[in-house]
Amino acid sequence: MSRTVYVNGEYLPEEEAKISVFDRGFLMADAVYEVTSVLGGKLIDFAGHAERLHRSLALLDMRQPVTDAELLAIHRELVARNGIEDGLVYLQVTRGNPGDRDFAFPDPDKVKAGIVLFTQSKPGLADNPAAKTGMKVISIPDIRWGRRDIKTVQLLYPSIGKMMAKKAGCDDAWFVEDEGVVTEGTSNNAYIVKGGRIVTRQLSEDILHGITRAAILRYAREAQMVVEERAFTVAEAQAADEAFVTSASAFVMPVVEIDGVALGSGAPGPVTRRLREIYLEESRKAAI
Numbered sequence: 001m002s003r004t005v006y007v008n009g010e011y012l013p014e015e016e017a018k019i020s021v022f023d024r025g026f027l028m029a030d031a032v033y034e035v036t037s038v039l040g041g042k043l044i045d046f047a048g049h050a051e052r053l054h055r056s057l058a059l060l061d062m063r064q065p066v067t068d069a070e071l072l073a074i075h076r077e078l079v080a081r082n083g084i085e086d087g088l089v090y091l092q093v094t095r096g097n098p099g100d101r102d103f104a105f106p107d108p109d110k111v112k113a114g115i116v117l118f119t120q121s122k123p124g125l126a127d128n129p130a131a132k133t134g135m136k137v138i139s140i141p142d143i144r145w146g147r148r149d150i151k152t153v154q155l156l157y158p159s160i161g162k163m164m165a166k167k168a169g170c171d172d173a174w175f176v177e178d179e180g181v182v183t184e185g186t187s188n189n190a191y192i193v194k195g196g197r198i199v200t201r202q203l204s205e206d207i208l209h210g211i212t213r214a215a216i217l218r219y220a221r222e223a224q225m226v227v228e229e230r231a232f233t234v235a236e237a238q239a240a241d242e243a244f245v246t247s248a249s250a251f252v253m254p255v256v257e258i259d260g261v262a263l264g265s266g267a268p269g270p271v272t273r274r275l276r277e278i279y280l281e282e283s284r285k286a287a288i
């Protein structure tokens with residue numbers, strides 16, 4: 001069935017939606033994006049995603065083409081029109097279409113930023129069977145650019161990373177740099193649990209500031225769990241009791257094997273399972 005998508009002010013059937021060949025998102029990956037999950041027809045942490053969008057746009061000197069209120073209304077309209085019960089809303093803002101190819105940024109007073117939103121229906125998104133068995137990950141060199149805190153559409157290397165994982169018979173990859181130090185997953189933040197302590201890399205330009213990460217750390221601290229925000233190595237992860245990743249689309253997902261080494265019992269651990277439960281419960285309560 002054809003979806004309704006939103007492109008620069010219009011709701012259109014996906015077959016009729018068009019973007020210029022001169023759009024800078026297409027030519028230069030000059031665009032940022034957000035992904036918001038939908039559970040029970042409601043948006044999870046919309047405010048967090050809107051805030052990160054502001055930050056990404058500001059850091060790239062781009063203007064938000066619609067107000068936050070309009071953005072929320074478009075999200076809701078697409079969820080309603082496409083009958084999304086559980087799923088995802090993707091939002092992309094590009095520097096627009098200057099009418100020709102040129103490295104220089106166009107004048108934002110003359111070329112308006114482009115905006116596209118679309119939905120993906122994912123029935124049972126919160127009941128992903130992988131949450132019961134856990135994921136196997138491989139480590140690969142982090143050769144992405146130095147501003148990973150900006151959520152740009154430069155997703156080629158993360159795609160390559162996921163293909164490398166698939167080829168190795170695994171589910172995902174963790175990026176490493178500086179002799180085995182983990183930065184994050186291809187599309188998620190990475191954590192280990194040792195002796196009940198939750199360890200995840202501190203925020204910097206080296207990783208995306210996950211919206212799910214912020215929520216998880218808040219819930220963990222509220223539940224009196226100990227959180228350490230610091231870097232960890234693959235070797236430390238392999239010796240950990242548990243590991244997991246977080247993202248808007250996977251919530252809290254256990255990791256049970258890293259580079260062929262099984263963690264702890266080889267099954268999702270109690271801290272990970274508890275955090276997933278808390279996250280889903282609290283997020284559903286706060287959904288709008």
Ligand code: PLP
Nearest residue numbers: 187188189208210211212247248
């Ligand atoms: N890190 C990277 C590289 C990502 O691509 C993502 C999500 O797409 C995340 C972390 C998790 O961020 P969030 O929790 O906001 O989805």
